[in-house]
Amino acid sequence: NAGVTQTPKFRILKIGQSMTLQCTQDMNHNYMYWYRQDPGMGLKLIYYSVGAGITDKGEVPNGYNVSRSTTEDFPLRLELAAPSQTSVYFCASSSEFSGVGELFFGEGSRLTVL
C-alpha cells in the first residue's frame, strides 16, 4: 500500500522556469492538500481540493496552480519560478470523517530556485 506518493524528491530550477510537482494517492481519499515548509517553520497551505474538479486557495497560493481531474492525482504547477519558492513541498490526503479525518503525508519534494 503506497499511500501518498510525490515526485520528484529533489529539483533545482532556474528563475523563470516552470515545473509540475506530482502527487498521487491510492487510499481513495477525496481531500488532498499541498503545503510548503520553509526552514525552521511550520507548514503553510498552498491549495486544497475536496474532490475531483474542486479546488480552492489556501494561505499562500500566489505563484502556484493546481488541478484535480481524478480522485487519485493532485499536481501542483509552479509558473515562472522565483527564489521565494525555494522550499520543501508536501502533499497530503485525508478522508472526510467528522470534518477532515487523519492526514497522511507524502515524503516531500525539495525545490531550489537559483
Next chain:
Amino acid sequence: KQEVTQIPAALSVPEGENLVLNCSFTDSAIYNLQWFRQDPGKGLTSLLLIQSSQREQTSGRLNASLDKSSGRSTLYIAASQPGDSATYLCAVSGTYKYIFGTGTRLKVLA
C-alpha cells in the same frame, strides 16, 4: 482566521524526563486536532488524532489532551528517550483543512 501557536519553540531535556508540549489555537470551532512528528529532512508522521468530541488519546508513552473551550492541546511524553528527538507539530482542522503550528523542536540528551 485560525492561528495555531506552539510553545516552547525548542526544548532540551535529559533522558528519562516526562515532558509536556503545548499547542494553542484561536478558534475553538475545530473538528479534529492531530499531532505529528518530523525528523530532520523527513516527512511528517502522524502520532495521535483527537476528534473534537474526545478529551484525550493515548499511544504508548504518548498522551494528547484537548480542551476546545480554552483552545489548548498538550502532548505528554513519558520517560523520554534520545530517539524522541524530533520536531513535534500540531494541526487543527476546520471543515475542509488543517492549519499547522510552527512546531516544537525537542532534543533528548543521553
